[in-house]
Amino acid sequence: MNPYLPARAEIMEVIQETFSADLDVKTFKLRFADGRPMEFLPGQFVEFSVPGMGECTFGFASSPLIKDYFELTIKRTGKVTDAIHALHAGDSVWIRGPFGNTFPLALMENNDLFFVAGGLGLAPLRPFILYALNEQNRKKYGRMQMLLAARTSKDHCFAYDYAHWRSVADTSVDLTIDNPEPDWHEKVGFPHELVKDMQFDFSKMYAILCGPPVMIKAVQASLMEMGLPIDRLYTTLEMRMTCGVGKCGKCNIGKQYVCVDGPVFCMAELANMPAEY
């Protein structure tokens, strides 16, 4: 197998996720042109090519239980993502993967799950959330809590999911924004402050965090102060990557390569690695 060789995929649908003037996030629903299934696990990622513009790394955002299409949620932020955002349903792109490790789904069974996401940080957590919320899997996990932060009410990704997530038994979704807005009836404030008012059973819970580094660090500090052991905290790292297969050297941190040893790390592991991320 040539790990650099991508396969052609077709854009089935483009979904606008955010509505602020200065933040443009879209979800691209894709399927392989030759009809092959996409088999992946929550936490994994792909390399996405627009030939001539280049290749970029994106985590899966859709349910791993769906094999005939997959979704990637992408913020317009540079040359390749500008080119991707200019694409429409029916256009062809090139995908290689899946690459990387996965959230420890089995290890976390019979425990409560607490997902904390900041902005686009919800995208790489969504495959795990959708997997755990699936009817067959929901009973494997205890209480599911989600604390989903965004800068403003226009910036929550996957807002169309929340009503369904809230309808599942023993499952809660808390939404928050940075500052009060008229007609906003959910929470206001930063996740690391809000968690202090939430109830948890730290003896049987895992927290999974993804968002801006400053949010991850602050939430980790709050939860650990409240009593959550460090080995019950997980995150997924973002690093500049080129090859995705542990060769090009870019995502190297200590002896680890984020692309093959990650991107999912336990905070206890990260504590023993140089903080070069």
Added chain:
Amino acid sequence: MRNQIITKEFLSAMLKSLTKDYRVVAPVRNGKVLEFMGISGDTEIVMNDEIPYKSAKDCFFPQVEKLLTFKDGEVAANINAEKTIIFGMKPCDAEALRVLREVFLAGQYQDPFFQSHFENTLIIAVGCVREKPGCFCAERGIDKSFTDFCDILLNDEGGEEYTVVYLSEKGMDLLGRFEETKHILPPPERKAAETAPEVKKVELNQELDETAYFDIIDWGKATEICQGCGICTFICPTCHCFDLKDVSMQGATDRFRCWDSCMYPKFTLHASGHNPRASTKERYRQRVLHKYLYVPQNFGCTACTGCGRCIRSCPAGMSIRKVVEEVMEVQP
């Protein structure tokens, strides 16, 4: 040993005759610089004790290599390494290839482009007569006159002749093609003590956690003269970091692999603007620790063979050897 000898004149003729069936790469004078270059019948092959400016890394991991071509809704990989013979790799460069083999071929993913070059190449290594300024292969545990990471090994007998041994079946087969060399034998068994004189090795303590090295010396002070030009990574026989670049022309796009460098700010720059290794201090520390700690921890070999190229070429006079020795003085 008499029957283990060939003349330089014969070797030159032999290499030229092999250009019919192989791409033959050898040290050739290119202006003032000695470089590994493809030869033809009238090329003058340099057979002295000089070390070429760049290693022969390009033959396995080219500085620029076309990996893929996208055209008409299809993509194709360009895996078509020519059958190649490299003459003149020094033991330090041959040993460096051991590191590249681990990086590209060990583990979960194999790199088919490197693999194709590696499998189609026969290496004729040549031992060094003396160390050059900046060389420290002995301190890196490498014998300047011997490596088994080659197919044929020559050693200059100080005149017009080389002693010859083969180290692989590929090497034996090649020598078997010529009346003058078909009697050549593999080397007699060597005792480690004979080839490893007592020198203090330049190496880091592999037992230590990597975070222990982050503030072990004042990395800012150790690197304050570094210009961040990256020449050390480009001429290094073990450096292997790369980038992928697309070039579109006439309806087709070629994807090239190009050498990259951990000494450049963009190497780790996130799209968000965040850079985990924001200054030369962090980048040079990464270069040292990757070579002397992370590669050894992952692959059991050190990614520095003491070839001295980075020391000889640094415009600021940086020496990785001195920096590692500074760390060694304070490491537990």
